[in-house]
Amino acid sequence: MEKVIELRDVWVRYGTQTILEAINLELKEPNGLLGIIGPNGGGKTTFLKVLLGLLKPYRGSVKLFGKSPEKSRELVGYVPQYRGFDFDFPISVWEVALTGRMSHTGLLRKYHEQDKKAAEEALKTVEMFQYRDRQIGQLSGGQRQRVFIARALATNPKLLLLDEPNSGLDPHMQDELYRLLDRLKQKMAIIMVTHDLSAVSIYVDKIACLNRTLHYHDSREIPIEDLEATYQCPVELIAHGIPHRVLSNHEGNS
């Protein structure tokens, strides 16, 4: 069985600044949801860009399904963070979903029947197929987020990467998003990064903390030391509405 993700001693720098330091991560299970939390500017987006092959680490190796990120395009779906995006762009929901098929079509080939079928299925999964002719600016924030998830699903990925998918969504829409991810994680591995601790909900199977370095223990609990090292200040988790403990039992904390 191939490992979904294998990062070995990955370092990333912008100029003289080190953004990611000695990152090791191994993800074996082909399904499930890994939540990565960490403060803003902690390197979460950079981490995803390394997985996507958009950024080359200056040290270390990145393998997805045993291959380089460039060679695993057809297996990876990506839902970027849309801040300051031009939603007035003349493109329909249907056209957006189809662009998720380009890793299969490549250059110059037109979209075939199977591409249209995959896009249709992806839009149906997120319940946006009936809006396929709408221009993306005519959707609500939550609907738009679902279209971008559909675009990633059209690729038929085995690994889905989401960058702050809950930002800008109201609690009801966030809940809907998590339930969608909960369904999707039966069929693929999902990594979701977020700065929002409350996003660490019942749906996350495993959790990691990222602030330049990655704390990951292959479990859904984080030792309070890791959390405090990540946020570099004492962290108080208000755990109401979360039916499981995110924090492990801790001396003087029971």
Added chain:
Amino acid sequence: MFELLQYNFIQNALAAAILASIACGIIGVYVVVKKIVFISGGIAHASFGGIGLGYYLGINPMFGVLPFSLVSALIMGTVSKKSKIPEDSAIGILWSLGMALGIIFVYLTPGYAPDLMTYLFGNILTVPRLDLYFMLALDIIIIGAVYLFYKEFLALCFDEEFTTVQGLPTQKLYLFLLCIIALTIVVLIKVVGIILVIALLTIPASLSRKFTHNLKQMMLISIIFGTVISVTGIGLSYALNVPSGATIILILSLVYGLVAFGMEINENRRISGN
């Protein structure tokens, strides 16, 4: 008015207006939605170096512009993305560099540079037959490229990063799009001149955006706007004996202003009506 159509130069002018409207209608849409107006303006102005080179070598300046604008598109696209200086500064430098080269070339050319003003400000009433065939050939290349790369250009303009993640060579596609813009600029030079080319690349496309949210329809509507307005402009400039390029752009700006203003009022009325 109809006897005017019997004149050869008027027929040529109308043909040039239609050929130019097709090119700028299609490519202007990309310039507007990808927000690359400034770099397109840079390519247009830097092409003046090619005009100067044409004079200096004693060839038709149009043949000097073609390679020059393509090379400036490639350099601008590469430098603005890859170098450490901010993109708009890089464009500003190359923009003026191309123009300065053109001025030096013209200065070094012995004798007088005829028609220099028509390349700067355009004169659609003096377009020769040969230039029309040249424009037609470029139009065919532009349409062919957009037909072949329609889905790639749409994806590139909408979300460059996601397109890269899909495994497409986005940097090369972007440079290719800039080259197609350079070809479009060459088509437009005779109509409005280098200085005003950017108006034809932005106004018809911005106008069409007010009427549709579909890229193909945007192209079609801006071709129609471009054709109707440039033909009107030719007629007016002939009747009033004023420069044709500037007249076309004045009408374009006027129509854009009226449409934008009209829609604003409509919108306000709808909101207050509710």
